[in-house]
Amino acid sequence: MVGGDVRKLRNLVRLTMILIGASACLAASSAQAAKGVLHLKVVDSETKAPLSARMHLVNPRGNRQRIPGVPNLDDHFSFTGELHLELAPGRYTFEMETGPEYRTRSGYFELKSGDEDNTTLEMTRFVDMAADGWWSGDLFVQRGEIDIETLMLAEDLHVAVNHAWDNKQNAYEGKPVGDPLAIFGGDRAWWRLGGRDERAGGRMIFANVDAPLAVQSAKPEYPSTLSFVNELKSNARVHRAADATAWDLPLWIAQDAVDSVVIAGPELESKGGAAKPAPGSRPADRLLYRGAQGRARWAQQIYFHLLNCGIRIPPSAASGSGATSNPPGYNRVYVHLDGEFSYDAWWRELAAGRVMVTNGPMIRPFVENRLPGDVFTASAGESLEIEVALNLGTRDKIAYLEVLKNGQVEHEVRLDDLVKNQGRLPKIHFDESGWFLVRAVAEVPETYRFALTGPYYVQIGDQPRISKTSAQFFYDWVFERAAAIQLEAGDQRNEILEMHRESRDFWRDIFERANAP
Structure with missing residues (x-):
């Protein structure tokens, strides 16, 4: 009897295992059948050419939807040309962007079990900066090298510095470097060996270095960032960009160690300000400079003080994508080039101040056929009256458009007046040396979205203006x-x-x- 019971028990176990296996197969088959598939293409509305894009996708449960096989970061992912979405049934909402020169698309779609649909989304370009000689760049991206080109295409970014090293790590330690410059698409390029030193003295970005700097062993205060700057003196290609709020900014400026000043940095995020300020940054007065908008205005104020000291230096921008939730190029600097795109020419003209910094509005200045960085001159005792004009494109409502003279608002212009005057702003008058620029600020309460041209300089007589x-x-x-x-x-x-x-x-x-x- 005992042997018979054992045989019955074994048969029962086999039957149970067969039923469990069959149930698992049915469950897997059911789960597979439950999904729907959407084949998505993104094209330019005018040319119908395929585009890369960034998508923010929210699933039926209200959560962000990650997509395997493409670059994902925080609440978004990026892809090139065509995407096959295999998703559970339900209603999905989305927001689509392909760089700040295109209108944002938003909407929803519904998938049913077993659905397989094809959809083409057309993206509308409202400004073409490159067609007018303005080429976009980002001095701080920290993403996987395999994804960089997809990300740059999705953000319509032409120059990127990918950070392979900082004070915590060196991604190339013990590895061959090869050619640090990658060029693709004819007019896009990125540098593999960017990096930064960010300690008690603040953040300095190094672009176009040939090998990572050994900043990993540096202590908070020693050696000075200047010791690493001195290592690079023989490399004329290197560009050094300092945070406007860095504690050691006055020291670096005094030692002629800065090529541009970052006024839109990683702490200026698309969804609002970062919880913490940049490492080693001089804090702002909390009453005068509150929140994300306050920190951004504080960086600009410091930069204006530099200009008021007679120091001619361009502004620049860095998104910090990967170190922050920003997509590449959220904070970007446009550089004007005469003729075709060239990586070396881009950096040369950045250093010359032919720039416009933005994370939203698109300004193309026309100031008597001169570019930012140019110097208007007159003899001592003479005065100058300069006509300022611009083209302005924007996705967000503009809160105000200003002409700043020596750091103070000289003119505030209503947009309807700008349109009525065909882009011409009131003339700006100078009896003495100084500088001026144009700023547009968008009406986006959760963050500070703006555009700022590089400064134009005015020299009357032999003396620059020093405040x-x-x-x-x-x-x-x-x-x-x-x-x-x-x-x-x-x-x-x-x-x-x-x-x-x-x-x-x-x-x-x-x-x-x-x-x-």
Whole structure:
């Protein structure tokens, strides 16, 4: 009897296993059948040419939908040309973008079990910056190399610096580097070996270096970022971009170690400001500069102080994609080139100040057939009256459009007046040296969305305009920074303090030469 019971039990186990296996197969088959498929194409509405795009897709449960096989980041993914979506049944909402020069598309679709549909989305371009000689770039992207070209196409980005190293890691450690420059599509290029040093003195971005810098072993205060700058002196191709709010900005400026100032950095995010400021950044007055908009205005104010000291240096931009949730090129700098696109020419003209920084509005300035970075001159005792005009394209409603002179609003222009005057703004008058630029700010409460042309300079007579207030601003900054240095007494502390003493002397000299309030 016992043996018979055992045989019955074994047969029962086999039957149970067969039923479980059959149930699993049926469940898998049912799950597969439950899905629907959408074949999605994205094209230009006018040319019908295929486009790459970034998509924000929300599933029926209200959650972001990740898609395998394409670059995903935070609440979005990017793809080239055509995408096959295999999804559970339900209603999906989406937002589609293909760079800031195209209108955003949004909508929804529904999939039923077993559906297989084909959809083509047309994207409408409202401005073509490259056609007018303006080429976009981003100085800080940190994404997988295999994805960079897809991401650049999806954001209509022409130049990118991919960061392979920083203070925590070096992605190329022990690996061959090869050619750091990758060019594709005829007018797009990216650098594999970008990186940054971001410590107690703030963030400095290094573009176009031939090998990663050994910043991983650096302590918060020692060695100075300037020691790494000095390693690169023989490489004329290198571009050094400093955060406007970096504590060591006055030191770096005094040592001629900065090629551009980042006024739209990774902390300026598409969905609002980052919870924390940039590493090593000088904090703003919380009453005067509140929230994400306040931090962005603080960076601009610091930059304006530099210009008011007679220092001619261009602004730049960095999205920090990968280190933040920003897509590549969310914060971007457009550089004007005469003739065809060239990677080296792009950097040369950036350094010359032929720029427009934006994370939204598109400004193409026309100032008496001159570009940002140009200098208007007159003899001592003469005056200048300069006619300013521009083309402005935008996806967001513009809150205000301004002409700034020496850091102050000279003219605020209503958009209907801009249209009525065919893009011409009121003339700007100069009796003495100075500078001016144009700024547009969009009405987007959760973040600061703006465009800013590079400055135009005015030189009347032999003397540049130097503001005593702005020189004092940086002179005081040097003392505040030196007092906060956290190094024990010894050679290292003495070395760092000596650099700041030299910086103090630099700004004191500028203060003593000041010729304006």
